[in-house]
Amino acid sequence: MKQTYKAQKRKSDVYLLLFVLFTVFMLIFIYFVGEHSVRRDNVKSMPNAVFDCSEARPFEKVHRYYLEGDWQFFYRQWIVSDGIAAAEPTASVHIPSTQVKNPHAHMPFENGGYASYRCYVQGLQADRAVTVYVPNLVCAYRIYVDGSLVSESGITSKIQNETKSSAAAVKEKVFLDENLHEIIIEVSANTFSGLYLSPMIADYAHETAYVNGMLALRYSLIGIILYAAVVLFILSGSSKVRFFSPWMPVLFALIALRMLFSTEGYSVTQSWFFSLSYENIHMITFASPFIIKLAALLYFRDELKLDVPMRHIAYLSGFFILITVSAYLFSEISFNYSYYWILQMVSSVADIYIFRKLCDGLAEGKKNAGLLCGAYLFLLCGVNINILYTGGVMSIRSSSFMPIAFALFALCITVIQARNAVLLYQRVQQTRSLELELEKANMAVMISQIQPHFLYNALNTIKSLIRRNPKAAEEAVIDFSYYLRGNMDSLSHTEPIPFRTELDHIRHYCKIELLRFSDKLHIEYVIETDNFSVPPLSIQPLVENAIKHGVTKRPEGGTVRIHTYENRDECIVCVEDNGVGFNPSDILQRDGRAHVGLPNTCYRLENMLHAQIDIQSKIGVGTTVTVHIPKPNNKEKENTQ
Numbered sequence: 001m002k003q004t005y006k007a008q009k010r011k012s013d014v015y016l017l018l019f020v021l022f023t024v025f026m027l028i029f030i031y032f033v034g035e036h037s038v039r040r041d042n043v044k045s046m047p048n049a050v051f052d053c054s055e056a057r058p059f060e061k062v063h064r065y066y067l068e069g070d071w072q073f074f075y076r077q078w079i080v081s082d083g084i085a086a087a088e089p090t091a092s093v094h095i096p097s098t099q100v101k102n103p104h105a106h107m108p109f110e111n112g113g114y115a116s117y118r119c120y121v122q123g124l125q126a127d128r129a130v131t132v133y134v135p136n137l138v139c140a141y142r143i144y145v146d147g148s149l150v151s152e153s154g155i156t157s158k159i160q161n162e163t164k165s166s167a168a169a170v171k172e173k174v175f176l177d178e179n180l181h182e183i184i185i186e187v188s189a190n191t192f193s194g195l196y197l198s199p200m201i202a203d204y205a206h207e208t209a210y211v212n213g214m215l216a217l218r219y220s221l222i223g224i225i226l227y228a229a230v231v232l233f234i235l236s237g238s239s240k241v242r243f244f245s246p247w248m249p250v251l252f253a254l255i256a257l258r259m260l261f262s263t264e265g266y267s268v269t270q271s272w273f274f275s276l277s278y279e280n281i282h283m284i285t286f287a288s289p290f291i292i293k294l295a296a297l298l299y300f301r302d303e304l305k306l307d308v309p310m311r312h313i314a315y316l317s318g319f320f321i322l323i324t325v326s327a328y329l330f331s332e333i334s335f336n337y338s339y340y341w342i343l344q345m346v347s348s349v350a351d352i353y354i355f356r357k358l359c360d361g362l363a364e365g366k367k368n369a370g371l372l373c374g375a376y377l378f379l380l381c382g383v384n385i386n387i388l389y390t391g392g393v394m395s396i397r398s399s400s401f402m403p404i405a406f407a408l409f410a411l412c413i414t415v416i417q418a419r420n421a422v423l424l425y426q427r428v429q430q431t432r433s434l435e436l437e438l439e440k441a442n443m444a445v446m447i448s449q450i451q452p453h454f455l456y457n458a459l460n461t462i463k464s465l466i467r468r469n470p471k472a473a474e475e476a477v478i479d480f481s482y483y484l485r486g487n488m489d490s491l492s493h494t495e496p497i498p499f500r501t502e503l504d505h506i507r508h509y510c511k512i513e514l515l516r517f518s519d520k521l522h523i524e525y526v527i528e529t530d531n532f533s534v535p536p537l538s539i540q541p542l543v544e545n546a547i548k549h550g551v552t553k554r555p556e557g558g559t560v561r562i563h564t565y566e567n568r569d570e571c572i573v574c575v576e577d578n579g580v581g582f583n584p585s586d587i588l589q590r591d592g593r594a595h596v597g598l599p600n601t602c603y604r605l606e607n608m609l610h611a612q613i614d615i616q617s618k619i620g621v622g623t624t625v626t627v628h629i630p631k632p633n634n635k636e637k638e639n640t641q
Contacts, residue, residue: 008363015359019373020352026381030401043121045069049092054123054178059130063210064202067119067183071095071195074116078158078186080144089118095198112160114188117195122180129173129204132183136263137197138282139189140165146182150174154278156188163188165278168267173204190279211264214400218264221407222256228410229253244417245302251295252413255379255406258288262386262402289383290320290347296379297354303416304361304369316350351380368416375412378405461515476515479508487537496533496608499564499573503530506540506562513547520557521547527564532571532629535604542575542625545598550579550623558622570631576624581617598625605629 072089079087133151140154154166229252301308361369382405465473486505551558563574605611617623
């Protein structure tokens, strides 16, 4: 046992190492792909906040330019709205293509407030309409080109609490040539620190088609996942058979909500959530990775029957809540401040714990463990890519990556549930088949107990008695009717019946047989106890076998003895005869016919009462069948032990 456990532990460690390495490889690969895809569109940054596009590829070959570089910064000034023509910049700040670092980390710029940024663009080769805007910026802003408003997002205000940011940007067409053009961006925020993402000049038609395409893709995937969640909730409430964890629809709903709260999703649904400022919703998304992972852990726990104590889940949740509340109360909440990374580090602890449990299930050979590991890889990559982008580590635009990764995760889970549904259907079919077989077996038992030749012989016996002994004929008819009733009643009784009821049925049967065989058959009853139960028609077939295949096969006949007694642990029924005997191994042979006699009786006694049947027979000497029935209190002791 210890060796098996150690082998499974080593295998689990190997799986965990492989999954961690693969995840790191995927993140590094996507990082370099993202860096390449973004930086190739940058233009040359020159002194005095001038961006020279003359050496950049024209818009026929590229669809956007990122204005990454030094911008003039005007602290607490709106140089266009306030008409400050001769405004002097407070400082020169470097605006990155992503929030890799806080552009105001080394200058006195508090979170929230308002400011202006200015740069100049020259040498732009564009023969089509363009637009200027800042994708994924959480702050509210207005962008002016040569003094004209070309795009805006949210409601800007110098009063901090009146600022309301939006995930969507209203963009206008603008035509730019190779001359020098002034771009001014006015921003305001409640908790974030101004322009931390570089603006971009984009082909208006292509950018509009791109944004609409991303929205269509995202909401198609959200619709599919939400539809699956609703259907699963309905099935969970209406189905009598539970074939999936109730945490699965919860997980699906959380994933769909996470996509709704992202920039592209919230740009459409902001009005659905009381038009809350995107800054507030964005703060919620900081905690969403951990919540999604916790729901995934609970789902995996139910699906694979993993050893995940609820106290571990409580510890992870409590620690995460403590860090979140502490950071909110004692830290300046900024987009790039350390509290965000502390939250994600706690979330990564949950990743390691989840992977460990999944690898344990995989090492133990649990069904669907491998597919769930692959599904969690998709979920983890989707969440972590978005985390790294939000935290400023990656430059890749995650608009399509996260929903596709989530959709692949949902697809894997759907495959698992489809397999579970198929297995459930097969089990239902198997159960139905077993029910039909049981019904056939019950009919076979009845037929075996009421065989045509027995009916014919019994009726002939009664017929012969009617003229010469009417009183005996009347008693025979009564016994025969009770015998038939006992056989019929056995079909409706699935639970054990008192032995005295079975004994009455045996007496009626034996009286009819005594009339038939007269002096060739003798029946002895030694009933020392009858205070126990037996399955219906379980002892009578033993007596019938003793008469039919035992004593009546001998020319001189014989005796059948029915003896019951008990000891401290069990009640014992013994049916013995001095008939012709047989080879006990013959009853275990399978020759394609329905064996509903002794083998069927033994099976019912063993499965319903845990009885033990001992068959002793010797050819020419006779047969003894002994049934050992444990007493109820003794059986409970055995089960407890």
